[in-house]
Amino acid sequence: MTADLFEAVPDLRPSREAMAEGAVLLRGYAKPFESEVVAALREIIARAPFRRMFTPGGHQMSVAMTNCGSAGWVTDRSGYRYDGIDPDSGLPWPAMPRAFRGLAATAAAAGGFENFAPDACLVNHYAPGARMSLHQDRDEQDFAAPIVSVSLGLPAIFLFGGAKRADKPKRYRLEHGDVVVWGGPSRLFFHGVAPLADGEHVVMGRQRINLTFRKAN
Numbered sequence: 657m658t659a660d661l662f663e664a665v666p667d668l669r670p671s672r673e674a675m676a677e678g679a680v681l682l683r684g685y686a687k688p689f690e691s692e693v694v695a696a697l698r699e700i701i702a703r704a705p706f707r708r709m710f711t712p713g714g715h716q717m718s719v720a721m722t723n724c725g726s727a728g729w730v731t732d733r734s735g736y737r738y739d740g741i742d743p744d745s746g747l748p749w750p751a752m753p754r755a756f757r758g759l760a761a762t763a764a765a766a767g768g769f770e771n772f773a774p775d776a777c778l779v780n781h782y783a784p785g786a787r788m789s790l791h792q793d794r795d796e797q798d799f800a801a802p803i804v805s806v807s808l809g810l811p812a813i814f815l816f817g818g819a820k821r822a823d824k825p826k827r828y829r830l831e832h833g834d835v836v837v838w839g840g841p842s843r844l845f846f847h848g849v850a851p852l853a854d855g856e857h858v859v860m861g862r863q864r865i866n867l868t869f870r871k872a873n
């Protein structure tokens with residue numbers, strides 16, 4: 657259905673920008689999924705509200721987080737891990753909505769990764785000024801699966817480095833509806849997000865939300 661839509665309406669065809677081997681930026685890819693994704697997101701947040709977690713070093717993150725799917729990424733004084741239970745509610749994380757799963761799988765295929773079946777979706781919330789320092793995503797069991805990242809709301813400067821922390825990051829402006837698919841040779845590349853500039857987005861308001869889909873287990 658989505659592929660047909662892109663065929664029939666050339667202006668909806670997302671543009672592609674290679675970021676590194678295995679990493680591609682699909683500008684506007686999530687736009688056709690917007691209303692379903694935003695509605696599903698509201699339900700997740702109602703059941704598992706955003707919270708600012710603590711790093712093992714004892715710093716509170718500026719980004720607020722929640723999760724859906726059978727595994728959720730959490731951090732506290734004991735470390736980083738995936739956990740099936742929301743520590744704030746004691747309940748399992750909300751199930752991954754069909755709209756999320758569909759978007760993640762079709763975007764992964766468009767990026768060259770067939771049969772992506774994520775079990776985890778980390779939802780990051782950035783208020784103006786929130787940032788994420790350079791890090792690698794290495795808490796997953798299987799680095800063969802890609803990560804699919806969906807940006808919603810205010811634009812952010814995404815810092816995309818290399819295999820070493822010292823590699824100078826390239827800067828990409830990620831806007832509402834942009835999707836990054838990344839795996840293979842760049843799966844463990846360092847990356848981060850510069851402090852969010854203030855603004856007001858027509859659909860999302862004064863915030864940026866990022867969904868990252870992973871195969872954790």
Ligand code: MD6
Pocket residue numbers: 780788793803804805814836838847848849866868
């Ligand atoms: C963000 N994203 O865009 C933070 N990690 O808010 C990430 O940390 C990230 O976008 C792995 C793969 C894709 C990502």
Ligand code: FE
Pocket residue numbers: 791792793847
């Ligand atoms: Fe990351």
